[in-house]
Amino acid sequence: MYTDKVMDHFSNPRNVGVLEDANAVGQVGNLKCGDIMKMYLKIEDGIIADVRFQTFGCGAAVATSSMATELIKGKSIEDALKLTNSAVVEALEGLPPQKIHCSVLAEEAVKSAIADYYRRQGIDPTPIVGCTGDCDACHAHNHEEE
Amino acid sequence: MNKYVYADNAATTRLAPEALEAMLPFLGEQYGNPSSVYSFADGPRRAMAAARETVASVIGAKPDEVVFTSGGTEADNHALAGAVRFGSKKHVITSAIEHHAVLHTLKKLKKEGVEVTVVGVNSDGIVDPAEIAAAIRPDTAIISVMAANNEVGSIQPIAEIGAIAREKGVLFHTDAVQAAGHIPLDVERMNIDLLSLSAHKFNGPRGVGALYIRRGSRVSTLIEGGGQEKNRRSGTENVAGIVGLAKALELSAADMESEGARLSTLRDRMIDEILKIPDSHLTGPKENRLPGLASFTFGGIEGESLVLRLDLAGIAASSGSACSTASLDPSHVLLALGLTHEVAHGSLRLSLGRYSTDADVDHILGTLPSTVKLLRAMSPVWTE
Numbered sequence: 001m002y003t004d005k006v007m008d009h010f011s012n013p014r015n016v017g018v019l020e021d022a023n024a025v026g027q028v029g030n031l032k033c034g035d036i037m038k039m040y041l042k043i044e045d046g047i048i049a050d051v052r053f054q055t056f057g058c059g060a061a062v063a064t065s066s067m068a069t070e071l072i073k074g075k076s077i078e079d080a081l082k083l084t085n086s087a088v089v090e091a092l093e094g095l096p097p098q099k100i101h102c103s104v105l106a107e108e109a110v111k112s113a114i115a116d117y118y119r120r121q122g123i124d125p126t127p128i129v130g131c132t133g134d135c136d137a138c139h140a141h142n143h144e145e146e
Numbered sequence: 147m148n149k150y151v152y153a154d155n156a157a158t159t160r161l162a163p164e165a166l167e168a169m170l171p172f173l174g175e176q177y178g179n180p181s182s183v184y185s186f187a188d189g190p191r192r193a194m195a196a197a198r199e200t201v202a203s204v205i206g207a208k209p210d211e212v213v214f215t216s217g218g219t220e221a222d223n224h225a226l227a228g229a230v231r232f233g234s235k236k237h238v239i240t241s242a243i244e245h246h247a248v249l250h251t252l253k254k255l256k257k258e259g260v261e262v263t264v265v266g267v268n269s270d271g272i273v274d275p276a277e278i279a280a281a282i283r284p285d286t287a288i289i290s291v292m293a294a295n296n297e298v299g300s301i302q303p304i305a306e307i308g309a310i311a312r313e314k315g316v317l318f319h320t321d322a323v324q325a326a327g328h329i330p331l332d333v334e335r336m337n338i339d340l341l342s343l344s345a346h347k348f349n350g351p352r353g354v355g356a357l358y359i360r361r362g363s364r365v366s367t368l369i370e371g372g373g374q375e376k377n378r379r380s381g382t383e384n385v386a387g388i389v390g391l392a393k394a395l396e397l398s399a400a401d402m403e404s405e406g407a408r409l410s411t412l413r414d415r416m417i418d419e420i421l422k423i424p425d426s427h428l429t430g431p432k433e434n435r436l437p438g439l440a441s442f443t444f445g446g447i448e449g450e451s452l453v454l455r456l457d458l459a460g461i462a463a464s465s466g467s468a469c470s471t472a473s474l475d476p477s478h479v480l481l482a483l484g485l486t487h488e489v490a491h492g493s494l495r496l497s498l499g500r501y502s503t504d505a506d507v508d509h510i511l512g513t514l515p516s517t518v519k520l521l522r523a524m525s526p527v528w529t530e
Contacts, residue, residue: 010451011458016524027526031488034448034467034476038526054526058450058467062524 002059003093009063014070019052023120026112029105035061037109039069043117048072048080053109060099064106067091072110077117081129083110151506154462155347155499156296156324156439161390162349162500168393169351172386180383181374190385197392201356204399205341206332213357213378214388218323218344220368221357222247224379225319225340226290228365230260235287239263241273241302242482243295247342248321249478261285270431271300271483279310288317288340293325297466297479297495298430299439301329308337317363323347323355327398328406328436339363343395345387349500350394354387398500409437409498412507416440416496419511423518429483429493438498443485446528447521449493455521459513466493 002010019040029036035057042050051073053065067088072080085103089095095103115125152160171189178187180194195209202209215221226248230236238252242264252262263281267273273291282289289311294301304320311318319340322331326341327348333341341358345351359365359378371380398405417440420426425445444452449465456463466477467490476490485493496510522528 007454010454013524031491031527032486034487034491036526054524056446056525056527057448059454061448062451 001096002063003095005091005093006060006063006095009066009092010059013053013062013066015052015066015073016054017052018054019050022050022052024113024117026109026114026116028108028112029057031056034058035102035105037061037065037105039065039109039113041072041113041117043077043114046077048075048077057102057105058099060095060102061105063092064088064095064102065109068106068110077114080110081114083107149460149505149509151461151509153496153498153502153506153510154464155502156299156436156495156497157464158346158352159349159499160501161346161351162394162397164397165350165390165393169386169390172389176385180385181372190383193389194383194385197388200392200396201343204331204395205326205343205358206334207358208361210376211333211358211361213359213375214383214391215355215357215379216353216384217355218245218321218342218347219247219355221342221344221355222290222319222321222323223251224357224368225342225359225365226251226288227255227368229288229317229319229340230255230258231366232364233287235285237261237263237283237286239265239278239281239286239289241291242266243271243273243297243300243479244290244292245296245321245323247323248290248292267300267482269484270434271295271298271429271479272431272434273302273307275303275306275310278307279314282310282314282316286314286316288319290319290321293320293322293331293341294329294436295430295479296324297477297493298441298483299324299436299497300430301325301434301436304338305336311339312337317365324436324439327395328402328438330402333358333360340365345391345394348394348398351387351390354384354391356391405500406437409502412498412502412504413438413440416507416510420514423515426518427489429480429485436497438502439495440497441493441495443480443489444492444494444518445489446492446525447518448491451521452492452494452517455517456513459517461510461513464495464497466495467491 022040449467
């Protein structure tokens with residue numbers, strides 16, 4: 001059901017765990033929906049020097065978190081904010097349609113952590129970051145009625 | 147990778163070699179259409195008649211009460227749609243933990259004006275017959291309650307429900323897809339009017355099942371055509387499948403007691419050991435449980451991840467978590483037991499079968515605790 005790339009990131013997640021000296025932490029999703037991502041960043045001179053994640057969720061949730069950390073590590077805040085869910089999907093060589101929301105969550109987790117970084121400095125993140133994550137984590141859930 | 151351990155027998159089972167052997171002639175040289183009059187069709191015709199007798203004898207029915215179908219889903223559709231379309235009674239009683247083959251069929255029938263009363267279950271996943279009795283109305287056409295649940299293994303009091311239905315003169319259907327071949331079923335003793343079964347749940351082939359229809363039951367046909375199965379189910383018969391079904395059911399019935407005991411022992415060993423994992427919980431009852439089925443929830447982790455991790459470790463299992471289904475909603479069965487969405491996400495089902503061994507269980511028990519631990523270590527919602 002998943003691409004080899006997704007299974008690779010699921011079975012060997014990159015940057016997994018807690019970053020003790022993080023100066024930016026964001027969490028998105030909720031337990032009811034079944035996915036929660038927590039992103040820890042260490043930002044130095046505007047650069048994402050280190051990153052870790054913890055994820056409660058399915059294979060796609062783990063893989064998208066892992067891939068998102070790879071895509072932002074070493075990048076500037078500006079570049080990290082440009083990370084889109086479709087870039088994560090592309091890097092994973094695709095996701096099943098019902099799992100696309102996981103990639104949205106990964107994008108939002110990064111934004112949520114960066115928003116936290118600004119907030120810690122007394123800066124309102126909204127104009128810079130926009131949606132700061134957890135906008136509508138369950139939005140992709142289709143409650144179909146015939 | 148070492149031997150792959152298949153622990154998803156509630157999803158489907160390996161075809162018994164004996165069943166395969168019995169089927170082969172009908173996939174080869176014995177291809178005559180059983181409806182044809184010439185002698186070339188005698189072999190398939192006789193094989194089908196013998197298969198019908200076998201199925202009937204296992205469930206306590208008469209051969210002409212057995213209608214072969216494409217599987218359990220068709221049998222469920224046939225029973226429900228057939229019962230409400232036959233006459234003027236348009237009310238159906240069912241339980242909240244039925245398979246989608248029942249629940250989605252009823253959802254569709256509601257558009258034809260059918261009214262449905264869905265009776266809940268207790269926290270062990272068992273229907274209360276008194277609630278069924280209380281839901282019966284003058285216009286109740288049929289009561290449909292499964293014999294055993296596919297997710298939590300709870301065996302339902304179908305004999306009691308059958309007695310109630312008989313007393314009130316209401317048709318009683320049971321979806322016995324998970325039960326047939328695994329626990330005793332007797333349509334007479336249990337007052338069952340309609341019973342669905344599916345070959346691939348008891349080591350028969352996929353794509354074939356049967357519907358028992360008690361003589362005189364007022365049930366419309368579902369599939370129209372050439373009038374096969376005494377006008378009750380049209381379509382040229384899947385002779386090889388039917389022969390395989392009967393052979394597998396015969397094998398299962400022959401050693402049901404010893405296999406049931408063996409699997410119950412393996413199951414209870416799994417339950418006892420797995421419940422030693424912190425924040426692990428059994429779903430479904432301790433007693434009155436399908437012999438091979440053990441089901442759990444684990445706090446702090448998500449079921450699909452667990453299933454994928456177990457797969458990497460060489461174990462096939464399943465989960466009722468939202469993420470493991472296309473709908474993204476957790477299993478309606480787990481929710482009906484009173485579990486929250488949060489808890490249902492962490493569900494795991496291990497289902498053993500005819501070919502499961504002690505060594506399989508050893509591998510599962512040697513793998514699962516560390517797998518749960520690994521996933522918890524990367525979970526933001528788990529704290530030791």
